[in-house]
Each structure stands twice: as C-alpha cells, then as structure tokens.
Amino acid sequence: MTPILEIQKLSHIYSPDTPFEHAALTNVDLTISRGEFVGLIGHTGSGKSTLVQHMNGLLKPTSGRVLFDGRDIWEDPKFTRQIRFRVGLVFQYPEYQLFEETVYADIAFGPKNMGLSKEEIDTRVRRAAGFVGISEAELSKSPFDLSGGQKRRAAIAGVIAMEPDVLILDEPTAGLDPAGRESILKNIRDYQAAQHAAVVMVSHSMEEIASNVDRLIVMEKGTAVMTGAPSEVFSHAAELVSMGLNVPCMTQVLLRLQQLGVNVPAAAYTVEQAADLLEPLLKGGAQTCSRT
Amino acid sequence: MLKDVTLGQFFPGQTPIHKLDPRTKLVLVIVYIVALFLAKWFVSYAVIAAFLALVIAMSRIRLKVVLKNLKPLLFIIILTALLNLFYGQGEPIAQFWIFKITRSGIQNAIFMVLRISLLVAGTFMLTYTTSPIALTDGLESLLSPLKKLHAPVHELSMMMSIALRFIPTLIEETDKIMSAQKARGADFESGNLISRAKALVPILVPLFISAFRRADELATAMECRCYHGGEGRTKLSELHYQSRDYLAYLSGAALLAVMIVLRQFGL
Numbered sequence: 001m002t003p004i005l006e007i008q009k010l011s012h013i014y015s016p017d018t019p020f021e022h023a024a025l026t027n028v029d030l031t032i033s034r035g036e037f038v039g040l041i042g043h044t045g046s047g048k049s050t051l052v053q054h055m056n057g058l059l060k061p062t063s064g065r066v067l068f069d070g071r072d073i074w075e076d077p078k079f080t081r082q083i084r085f086r087v088g089l090v091f092q093y094p095e096y097q098l099f100e101e102t103v104y105a106d107i108a109f110g111p112k113n114m115g116l117s118k119e120e121i122d123t124r125v126r127r128a129a130g131f132v133g134i135s136e137a138e139l140s141k142s143p144f145d146l147s148g149g150q151k152r153r154a155a156i157a158g159v160i161a162m163e164p165d166v167l168i169l170d171e172p173t174a175g176l177d178p179a180g181r182e183s184i185l186k187n188i189r190d191y192q193a194a195q196h197a198a199v200v201m202v203s204h205s206m207e208e209i210a211s212n213v214d215r216l217i218v219m220e221k222g223t224a225v226m227t228g229a230p231s232e233v234f235s236h237a238a239e240l241v242s243m244g245l246n247v248p249c250m251t252q253v254l255l256r257l258q259q260l261g262v263n264v265p266a267a268a269y270t271v272e273q274a275a276d277l278l279e280p281l282l283k284g285g286a287q288t289c290s291r292t
Numbered sequence: 293m294l295k296d297v298t299l300g301q302f303f304p305g306q307t308p309i310h311k312l313d314p315r316t317k318l319v320l321v322i323v324y325i326v327a328l329f330l331a332k333w334f335v336s337y338a339v340i341a342a343f344l345a346l347v348i349a350m351s352r353i354r355l356k357v358v359l360k361n362l363k364p365l366l367f368i369i370i371l372t373a374l375l376n377l378f379y380g381q382g383e384p385i386a387q388f389w390i391f392k393i394t395r396s397g398i399q400n401a402i403f404m405v406l407r408i409s410l411l412v413a414g415t416f417m418l419t420y421t422t423s424p425i426a427l428t429d430g431l432e433s434l435l436s437p438l439k440k441l442h443a444p445v446h447e448l449s450m451m452m453s454i455a456l457r458f459i460p461t462l463i464e465e466t467d468k469i470m471s472a473q474k475a476r477g478a479d480f481e482s483g484n485l486i487s488r489a490k491a492l493v494p495i496l497v498p499l500f501i502s503a504f505r506r507a508d509e510l511a512t513a514m515e516c517r518c519y520h521g522g523e524g525r526t527k528l529s530e531l532h533y534q535s536r537d538y539l540a541y542l543s544g545a546a547l548l549a550v551m552i553v554l555r556q557f558g559l
Contacts (some may be wrong), residue, residue: 018357019303056473081477089475097472099497109494113477114331144501 001033003164004198005055005087010064012050024050025222027064032166032198038229039209040202042219043244048094050166051219055200056087064147085114090166092171094155098143103134103154107144108161128161132187132192149180156184160191167191168200173208181205185212206248210234210269218244218245231267250274303420308536310421314430315513321418323544328410330551337406343547344414344540351421358413367429369408376400424456433531446522454510462503469498 008162012025025047032038032055042048053059054066057073057080066073073083075246087279088110107128111121123235129139138146143154156172169188173181185208192199205208209216216233218226220243226233234240238246247255248269254277255266264281268274282289302308309317324343331337346360362369380397385395419427432449438443470480473494480491 019354053471056323056475079481084477085476089472091468091472091475094472096502097469097494097498099494109473110476110480113479160474 001036003031004034004069005067006067006070007031007051007054008065008067008254010051010054010066011062012054012059013062014050015145015260016062019152024032025054025220028224030217030224030227032200034165034198034214035192035196037192037199037213039040039200039213039216039218040110041204041206041209041216041222041245041264046219046243047222049170050217050222051203052089052170052200054164055168056089057083058089077116085110085162086164087166087168088159088162090156090159090167090169090281092174093152094158094172095143095148097158098151098155099277101142102140103129103143104139104148106154107139107157107161110158124163125157125163128157128163131158134181149176149184152180152184153187154178156187164197165195166198166200168202170202171203171204171290172204181208206234206246210248218243230269234269235267237266301421302423303350303353303357304423307351308322308420309347309417311337311534311536312421312540313433313533314422315531315533316533316540317418318427318518319423320348320435320540320544321415324414325411325414327547327551328407328414330382330548331403331407333559335555336551337403337410338386339547339550340410340452340534341406344410344417347414347417351417353417353420357420359414361416362409362412365408365412369405370405372408373401376404417511428453428456428526429529446525450522458503458506461506462499465502466495466499469495471501 007028007030010025010028011023012021014024015020016221028047028051040051050059054061057066060074066081068086071079073080079141099107100104100134104125107125108121113125113212116124125139129135133148134153138150138154143151146154152172156169159167167188172188173184176291188199188201189212191197201209213230216226216228216230217224218233218240225243226236226239234247234251236249240247246252250267250271251266251272254268254274255263258266263280264277268277324340328344331340348355361389373553376432377393377397377400378391380392380394380400381396382396384394423432428449431452432445433447435449436441470478474480478491478494480488480495483491
C-alpha cells in the first residue's frame with residue numbers, strides 16, 4: 001500500500017512560554033496509506049484532536065513534519081491551503097458549523113472555495129448529498145430546519161463534497177441514536193469504497209472501531225503507544241484498561257471466560273467472531289461442566 | 293490564535309497577591325489610579341513604578357506577559373506621545389514647518405507614555421490575579437450599600453459574572469468554528485476589506501446560534517436550581533478580611549500619602 005500521509009517526529013506544544021504551556025503531542029510517528037480505514041482511540045486529552053488537526057495543516061507542528069504524498073505540507077503556503085481540500089476534516093459536532101441559507105449552499109461552500117466551475121460544484125454537491133442520504137427536497141431547505149441527524153449528515157457532506165483523498169472524522173457518531181450511528185458509518189464506508197480514499201476515524205466506541213477499521217492507533221499522553229489490526233490491539237486488554245480505554249463487549253466476555261478457566265483465545269470483537277471461537281468448545285462439551 | 297489573547301485573563305496562583313480579598317484589590321486599584329494621576333515629576337512616577345514592580349514580583353506574573361499585553365496599546369501610546377510632543381509650551385528646541393518641539397513637550401510625552409503604561413499594567417494586575425467570580429463577588433459586596441437605593445446590584449454582578457464566564461467559552465467556540473471553516477477552505481487572511489468582512493459570515497452565524505443556544509440552556513439550568521434573584525441568597529464562600537488585607541490597605545494609604553507629599557514639593 002502506498003503511503004499518502006506521513007507524520008514524522010511530530011510534537012506540538014500549546015501556549016508556549018505561558019503558565020498554560022502544555023505539550024499535547026510528543027514525537028508521534030505514523031503513516032496513513034491510500035484506501036485504508038484507520039481508527040484512532042485514546043482517553044480524553046490524549047492528543048487525538050490535536051493530531052488530526054495537524055493532518056490537514058490547521059495546526060503547525062512545534063517540531064517534526066507532516067508529509068502528504070511525500071511533500072511537506074508546510075513547504076509553501078499555497079500548498080498548505082490545497083491540503084485542506086485533499087485532506088478533509090470533519091470536526092466533532094460538525095452541525096454547529098452550518099451557516100448558509102440552504103443545505104445546498106452549505107455543502108457547496110467547500111467546493112466553491114476550491115474555485116471549481118458551477119457545473120462541477122453542482123455535480124459534487126449532489127454526489128455528496130447522495131453519499132450521506134440527503135434528499136433532493138432537503139437540499140433546498142434551511143439547514144436549521146433539519147433534524148439533528150440530518151444536520152450532521154449535511155455537515156459531513158460539506159466535507160465529502162471536496163472529494164478529499166483522506167477523510168478524517170472526529171467522533172462522527174457522538175450523540176446519535178444507534179440507527180443513526182450505523183447509517184452514518186455506512187455512508188463513510190461507501191465514500192471510502194467509491195473514492196478509494198483513506199479514512200481516519202476518532203471514536204470512543206470500541207465496537208464501532210472494531211467493526212469498521214483495518215488498523216487501529218492508540219494514543220496516550222500525546223504519543224501513539226500501539227498500532228495494529230483491531231484483533232491485535234484488543235488482545236492487550238489489560239493495557240487498554242489501564243489507559244482508561246476499554247475493549248469491545250465480546251472481547252470482555254472472552255477475557256472473563258479465560259479468567260474462569262475456559263481455554264479460549266480472546267481475539268474476537270464481534271458476536272460472530274466470538275461465536276466461531278466458542279462453537280468448537282461447546283461441541284466438545286469438555287469445559288462447560290464446571291458448574292455442576 | 294485567538295487563544296493567545298490574554299486581555300482580562302486570570303492566571304491562577306497561590307501568592308499573597310492572589311490571596312488578597314477581591315474588595316481590597318478593587319479598592320487598591322482605585323487608590324493606585326488616583327496616586328498615578330497625582331504624579332507630577334519623575335520621582336513620583338518612579339515611586340508608582342516601584343510599587344507596581346513590587347506587586348508584579350509578589351504575584352509571580354512574568355514581566356513578559358505584562359509587556360505582551362501592553363502591545364495592543366502601542367498605537368495609542370505612540371499617538372498620545374506624538375500629540376504631546378508637538379503641543380508643548382515655551383521655547384522651541386527644534387522647529388520645522390508648523391511643528392515645534394519644546395522641552396515641556398518632550399516631558400509631557402514621556403509622562404503620558406509612563407502614565408498610560410502604568411495605568412494599564414496596574415489594572416491588568418487585578419484581572420491577572422483575581423478570578424472573575426471573586427471579582428464580581430467583591431464588586432457586589434462593595435456596591436451593596438447601593439441596594440438601599442434600589443439599584444439592581446445583584447443582577448448587575450450576576451450579568452457581569454455570566455459575561456466574564458462566557459468570554460473564554462466563546463473564544464474557544466470561535467476558534468473551533470474558524471478551524472472548521474478553514475478545513476473547508478475558508479480564507480480569512482487575504483482579499484480586500486469587503487471580501488474579508490464577507491468571510492466572517494461563516495463564523496458569525498454559527499457563533500450567534502451557539503451563543504443563543506448556550507444562553508437558553510443556562511437559563512434553564514439556573515431555573516432548575518431554583519434561581520430567583522438576589523433576595524435572601526447566601527454565598528458559598530463569604531468574603532472575610534485577613535490581616536494581609538489590612539496590610540495592603542495600609543500600603544495603599546502610604547502610597548497615597550507619599551504621592552500627596554511629593555506633589556506638594558513638585559516632584
């Protein structure tokens with residue numbers, strides 16, 4: 001896989017030289033490849049939000065480099081601005097940034113800033129609306145008349161309309177109901193598949209992470225402490241718990257079974273995987289008799 | 293970034309200056325300003341500057357921070373200095389066209405610069421070392437005699453504390469909205485005045501909406517906690533003078549006395 005975003009020895013210090021000085025990131029190294037779905041987890045204040053704001057050049061590193069396609073994004077100011085369109089960042093609660101009179105105009109804000117032609121903007125707005133499931137009728141409505149979930153979709157469409165190569169989402173499902181969560185995640189996966197884009201998703205829901213991402217990065221105290229496939233990362237349950245994180249429910253169940261003396265690996269994070277692991281044991285029937 | 297705006301910012305600390313009663317600090321600031329305006333000559337300015345330096349040293353606020361906050365006022369300071377420079381009386385030292393520089397002009401310019409800087413730096417010390425809540429508590433307590441005249445002292449101080457409380461929140465919010473719009477390619481730095489003003493719309497609309505939403509939520513939260521105005525309301529932390537407050541009042545009185553004496557001698 002070809003790397004698209006490379007972060008090298010990145011450190012960031014907030015409010016340097018004041019009593020509020022605070023190192024948010026120290027020496028972070030990581031690579032995001034084309035088309036990959038990466039999950040970013042970490043305790044509140046572990047530096048996730050700071051990290052993602054470096055990925056599209058909103059924050060300037062105190063030291064270290066951010067490379068896009070092998071080129072330093074701070075090399076020249078014009079390139080830094082271009083990066084904002086190539087690396088789309090959806091903030092937490094993005095619905096609070098809606099400002100235009102119609103949903104259409106709001107989604108068009110990004111593409112318009114890119115300086116695209118009217119026709120191109122129109123196709124992009126409609127395509128983006130299609131990805132997130134906003135209907136034709138809703139496009140002409142005021143964004144403030146939409147429901148909470150639809151507002152969130154409209155805001156995400158505003159970033160998707162720029163058709164970025166890397167889409168970063170900071171807790172895209174926070175505060176939504178379960179159905180809304182699943183459908184937004186599906187929208188994101190659809191976009192990823194259609195554009196062969198890389199996706200970086202920050203989330204506090206281990207289930208959401210486990211069932212969507214290819215690779216997982218764990219942040220703690222401003223450093224990336226673990227990275228790997230979800231099954232790999234979630235096998236370090238004890239460490240995750242000590243960081244104030246958790247593992248998916250199914251992994252917890254298996255770990256508890258291990259503690260009770262059942263010989264089963266804890267490398268599952270969905271119900272299906274757990275069922276696959278437990279089935280042979282149940283058929284064998286050997287370890288289940290301890291109760292009697 | 294907007295976060296670096298330190299105007300009216302509070303730097304928490306445990307120094308004697310931080311621990312002073314807010315009422316003491318408010319009164320002392322007034323005394324300080326009066327003393328400053330009594331100053332006539334270098335000697336008295338030196339006394340005031342020494343007093344301020346002592347306060348800064350005791351509060352452990354870095355001098356760099358104080359100076360940084362004078363920076364936004366640099367324009368006003370330079371402007372007043374220039375105006376005073378050219379409006380002096382007496383024999384001109386240098387002259388060109390309609391401008392003439394006199395000895396008294398130079399003196400006045402220097403004094404004005406000193407006066408403005410000392411005034412601003414001194415009043416900043418109040419907000420640096422006093423939390424907004426303590427400040428409004430102190431103000432309410434100092435103004436409470438006016439309640440007899442049916443002045444809405446409690447309401448005013450409540451409004452003030454809410455306003456102060458929300459300044460950092462709104463700054464943070466503005467920062468966030470700006471970042472979000474920048475992420476969509478918004479450009480706030482280039483273009484002419486009109487296009488720059490237009491670029492503010494994507495910030496102002498969400499900001500106003502969120503401010504109204506917050507106000508609404510706050511009102512509900514206050515009602516849920518049975519807020520009904522100042523009548524019969526007790527305080528969590530009552531203000532009590534300590535011995536250090538009397539000491540501070542004493543030093544304030546001493547400063548004022550020294551300034552009056554110096555003024556008599558034209559120093």
